Amino acid sequence: MISKAPTLSAEKGDRKGGMGQLLPLKIEDYKTDGKDEVYDRQTAFRYMNGAAELYRAYDFKLLRVRKYVKKDHPSILVELFDMGSSEDAFGIFSYQTEEEEVGIGQGSDYGGGLLRFWRGKYFVNAFAERETPNTREDILMVGRAVATNIKKDGPKPKLTQFLPGEELVRKTIRYFHLHQVLNHHYFLSHENIFNLGMKTNAIFATYLFQGEKAKTFLLMIQYPDQRQAEKGFKGFVKAYMPEAASSNTVQTENGKWTTAKLHQKYVLVIFDAPSREKGEKLLQSTENNLKRRRP
Amino acid sequence: MRNRKTLTRRDFLRDAAYASMGAALGPLLKEEIRAEEKVKVILIRDENVIDSQGNINPKIIQKMLDDGVCAYLNESDPIQAWKKMIKPNDIVGIKSNVWFPLPTPKELEEAIVKRVLDAGVPKKNIGIDDRGVLKNPIFKSSTVLFNVRPLRTHHWSGIGGCIKNYVMFVSTPWLYHGEACSPLASIWNKPIVKGKTRLNILSLIRTQFYNRGAHHFDQRFVSEYKGLLIGNDPVALDAVGAHLLQLQRIAYFKEDKPLDNPPTHIFAADEKYKLGVSDLRRINVVKLGWMEKSLI
Numbered sequence: 001m002i003s004k005a006p007t008l009s010a011e012k013g014d015r016k017g018g019m020g021q022l023l024p025l026k027i028e029d030y031k032t033d034g035k036d037e038v039y040d041r042q043t044a045f046r047y048m049n050g051a052a053e054l055y056r057a058y059d060f061k062l063l064r065v066r067k068y069v070k071k072d073h074p075s076i077l078v079e080l081f082d083m084g085s086s087e088d089a090f091g092i093f094s095y096q097t098e099e100e101e102v103g104i105g106q107g108s109d110y111g112g113g114l115l116r117f118w119r120g121k122y123f124v125n126a127f128a129e130r131e132t133p134n135t136r137e138d139i140l141m142v143g144r145a146v147a148t149n150i151k152k153d154g155p156k157p158k159l160t161q162f163l164p165g166e167e168l169v170r171k172t173i174r175y176f177h178l179h180q181v182l183n184h185h186y187f188l189s190h191e192n193i194f195n196l197g198m199k200t201n202a203i204f205a206t207y208l209f210q211g212e213k214a215k216t217f218l219l220m221i222q223y224p225d226q227r228q229a230e231k232g233f234k235g236f237v238k239a240y241m242p243e244a245a246s247s248n249t250v251q252t253e254n255g256k257w258t259t260a261k262l263h264q265k266y267v268l269v270i271f272d273a274p275s276r277e278k279g280e281k282l283l284q285s286t287e288n289n290l291k292r293r294r295p
Numbered sequence: 296m297r298n299r300k301t302l303t304r305r306d307f308l309r310d311a312a313y314a315s316m317g318a319a320l321g322p323l324l325k326e327e328i329r330a331e332e333k334v335k336v337i338l339i340r341d342e343n344v345i346d347s348q349g350n351i352n353p354k355i356i357q358k359m360l361d362d363g364v365c366a367y368l369n370e371s372d373p374i375q376a377w378k379k380m381i382k383p384n385d386i387v388g389i390k391s392n393v394w395f396p397l398p399t400p401k402e403l404e405e406a407i408v409k410r411v412l413d414a415g416v417p418k419k420n421i422g423i424d425d426r427g428v429l430k431n432p433i434f435k436s437s438t439v440l441f442n443v444r445p446l447r448t449h450h451w452s453g454i455g456g457c458i459k460n461y462v463m464f465v466s467t468p469w470l471y472h473g474e475a476c477s478p479l480a481s482i483w484n485k486p487i488v489k490g491k492t493r494l495n496i497l498s499l500i501r502t503q504f505y506n507r508g509a510h511h512f513d514q515r516f517v518s519e520y521k522g523l524l525i526g527n528d529p530v531a532l533d534a535v536g537a538h539l540l541q542l543q544r545i546a547y548f549k550e551d552k553p554l555d556n557p558p559t560h561i562f563a564a565d566e567k568y569k570l571g572v573s574d575l576r577r578i579n580v581v582k583l584g585w586m587e588k589s590l591i
Contacts, residue, residue, distance in 0.1 A: 049510075184450060186304075187557065240303050252308060
């Protein structure tokens with residue numbers, strides 16, 4: 001591991017100091033090894049190679065890594081990320097939520113010896129250097145202590161409020177900015193056909209209609225303004241559903257339905273709906289929520 | 296590269312399965328299958344290379360390397376085979392990979408060093424490095440490179456293979472992360488590496504076939520495949536590797552879980568940068584050794 005911490009600006013120095021206080025020096029019999037490491041958007045590559053790109057796809061500011069040691073036990077590593085906002089902390093957390101919710105922070109996920117959770121503007125990974133029968137309980141204990149220290153909750157992305165609740169699989173709500181992350185959840189194209197960027201906010205969520213085994217997906221993108229939304233919408237229609245007439249609904253090669261709509265500075269798309277009617281109804285409900293709740 | 300259609304999910308649905316992208320992208324990128332000779336790639340496996348404690352047997356991995364290199368170069372003696380690739384006055388850099396969850400096995404590094412020494416290169420002229428290559432005097436003055444790393448999925452570039460392993464030869468790796476890392480092959484034209492690579496070895500001893508985890512690593516999605524893929528064409532090795540990882544995901548999940556990002560850089564390496572062959576139909580995989588559940 002790299003022991004040399006990067007030089008930090010005054011603002012980053014403040015962040016670094018604050019983050020240090022969020023990590024307890026001692027958690028029951030686990031103590032810090034005293035060799036914290038701090039990385040920013042540039043230096044994070046030194047710590048995690050290309051995996052840093054995922055964090056950089058959000059407003060990641062600073063990472064503090066602390067190792068907790070206990071005699072005759074594998075060390076536990078905690079990675080505390082300042083994600084700049086609670087929205088982006090939720091976003092990075094939502095990237096992978098396929099494991100067990102263990103009730104830590106504002107959302108958590110434990111599996112394969114890794115605890116992930118978010119609280120406020122912070123996202124946390126905690127994992128042991130190797131697994132033993134006690135690993136799980138120790139990791140969860142450390143995670144709870146860190147979550148308690150963070151103290152303050154933060155809001156989820158506003159876009160989540162506009163998702164129709166019925167038949168929504170809540171654990172599958174993903175929040176992101178870039179097309180690479182969209183491709184992780186649902187490969188659409190190797191090119192950026194929606195013209196997504198750091199100033200676009202997007203939600204991708206899964207719906208399971210009653211009586212249907214196959215999943216339907218909802219994508220909602222918020223652009224900085226209507227002009228950019230129009231550009232993104234046109235780019236998508238041209239690349240993905242060029243045969244669509246004014247209805248902007250097509251049946252794709254898997255027999256499912258895709259339907260899309262531009263609403264002010266929002267682009268809404270339903271993928272893989274079991275029928276035209278169900279797809280258009282879900283799209284309409286989402287648009288109604290946008291109109292009613294006024295973001 | 297000439298203008299081409301934007302590929303979308305629907306293109307892959309149209310082609311039923313993306314067959315590691317090779318088959319799906321191939322027809323779109325190429326007007327016809329070229330008639331050139333196939334590229335030779337060696338796949339060698341040994342079921343005993345990892346023992347019951349999870350340790351890699353150095354003798355077996357040495358034998359795998361020797362047999363694979365001999366088969367690749369049509370030689371019967373491994374030292375003679377290595378002498379075909381290097382001269383005693385060469386300065387040899389072994390570009391490895393230190394990514395801590397799944398590094399290049401040190402036993403494999405040692406096996407390569409042994410043969411480079413056997414070929415007459417003095418120890419002082421042999422270097423192994425990854426992140427420090429730009430500052431390493433051996434690599435800065437190298438005349439020959441050997442490229443060795445494990446095969447794994449990579450959330451940004453689709454897979455981490457031979458092509459991507461040279462990203463440390465540039466000081467700003469993140470500038471090569473655009474469009475699913477498609478410009479990666481351009482690094483192979485930099486003076487520090489251009490024309491120096493004598494052999495690529497993709498370690499399949501353990502492969503990571505699916506991403507999850509703090510650093511996109513989860514032990515549950517690591518397979519003990521117990522193999523090596525050997526050849527001189529990094530694009531061909533990566534194309535076969537990408538195909539293998541897809542087959543491993545299908546075997547594990549009982550369904551195809553596409554890569555986070557398709558390995559566009561492999562096809563760009565072929566079509567745009569002319570670094571090698573990505574079309575699986577033009578790659579001849581010569582199989583040696585234990586082939587149970589080889590998938591390919």
